[in-house]
Amino acid sequence: MTTSAPWPGIAITIVAIAGMKAAGPLLLGARRLPRRLLVVAGLAAAALLAGLVVVAVGTHGPSRDAAALVGGLGVAGVAYLLRVPMVVAVAVAMLVTALLRWWLGVGA
Amino acid sequence: MTAPTEGRGRPEPLGRAGIVDGIRRGIGPAAATAVFGAGFGAMAATAGWGTAAPVTFSALAFSGTAQSMLLVSSAAGLVPAVAAAVLVNVRHVVMSIALNDSLRGSRWVRALHAQALVDPSFALAHRGNGQFDRAVLIGASIPQWVAWVVGTVVGLLVAPGPDVIRAYGLDVALPAFFLLLAIDEARRSRPAVAAALTGAALAAAALTVLPASAALLVALAGALVGLVLRHEEDGS
Structure with missing residues (x-):
């Protein structure tokens, strides 16, 4: 098989990702966030994680596949709340x- | 004990205990990351990317969403593909800004430490009140990085079909970890519960009109409930 990897795209993406991860220190320097924004920063993880779960389910659309995923995640969530x-x-x-x-016939 | 060092730009050493703690807590998400990595490797093999390009990409970019996006959109041309790959990770700009206060050292040292930023580590390193443990952040990313690169190589070699991954529910591991980490966050405080529910609702609404990456950015806006809710973190 011939190699047709888009090396320029890969290189630019690597640099851009590093730049985005470094954006906080590079843009803000030693300036501190105002208290109110720090509160928002503290809630970012909760909002992001919940969004990641919804996106993982939602990209399946309304389907039996999504139902299976919701079922699995739901049982796991309840188990975790019960300290599993x-x-x-x-x-x-x-x-x-x-x-x-x-069971729903949406396996392999 | 001496007084806590308040000064920025005065690099204090990274706590070994924090790194070890981070590594330990990063192993679970790393197992899920390995599966995701194998999926990326398999897709790259199918696309005819060879071996060097996907492995280099995984080692240096360390971003499942961006790498997958470049892979699936590279047929559209260089500029649209790179734009898509960058846009799926714009949330990291917001997260990096949130992290900045918790990083130490010079601007460049902090920028280097911020390279450990990936979604699970961001959550694991969160101590509450918008403070993050940078040693845990870095520690937790170490096993995930190894798992991501090794997973990519395994995916290239074995190339498991999507049917195999789905039949064993392997693709569920990562969303499951995100859910459990969300529960951990929600246990911190009532505003965190509100932020999680708002983020989920915003993502669901956004998904009806926007691609998944944009929906994630919209979900981050759920944190803005912190501006209207009285903060009552149970940090004590």
């Missing part, structure tokens, strides 16, 4: 989703 260890809860999510996919 994180790694076990993730394994539960994978197992339940796989079983639901098989």
Whole structure:
């Protein structure tokens, strides 16, 4: 197979990603965030993580596949709220989703 | 104990204990990252990218979303593909700004430490009140980086089909970790619950008209509830 990797695109993307990750220190320097913005910064992780979950489910659209994913994530979430260890809860999510996919006929 | 060093630009050494703690907590997300990496490697193999390009890309970019986006959109041409790959990660600009107060050392040292920024590490390093533990941030990213690069290589070699990944629910690991980390965040305070619910609602609404990457940026706006809610972090 011939190699047709877009090296220029890869190189530019690498530099751009590094630049975005460095944006805070490079743009703000030693200036500190105002108190109110610091509060917002403290809530960014919660908002982002919830968004990541919704996007993971939502990109499937309304479908049996999405239903299987919601089922797996839901069981894992409840398990975690009941103090099941994180790694076990993730394994539960994978197992339940796989079983639901098989049962709903949307597996392999 | 001496008084805490307040000065910026006075580099204090990174705590070894924090790095080790971060590595330990990063292992779980790393397992999920390895699967994602294998998926990227398999896609790159199918696209005929060879070996050097995907491995170099994974080692230096360390961004599943951006790399996958460049891969699937590279047929559209250099500029649209790079623009798409960059846009999917614009949220890292916001997250980097949020991190800046918690980093130490010169501007360039802090910019270097900020390279450890990936979504799970950002959440794991959060101590509450907008303060982040930079040693945990860096530590947690170490096993994830290794898993990402090794996963890419395994994906290139084995090239598991999407059917295999789906049949075993392997693609669920990463969203599951995001959900559990979201629960951890929501346990911190009522404003965090509000931010998570608002972020989820905003992402769901945005997804109806925008691509996933833009929906994530919109979700980040859920943190703005902090401007209207009284802050009652249970940091004590």
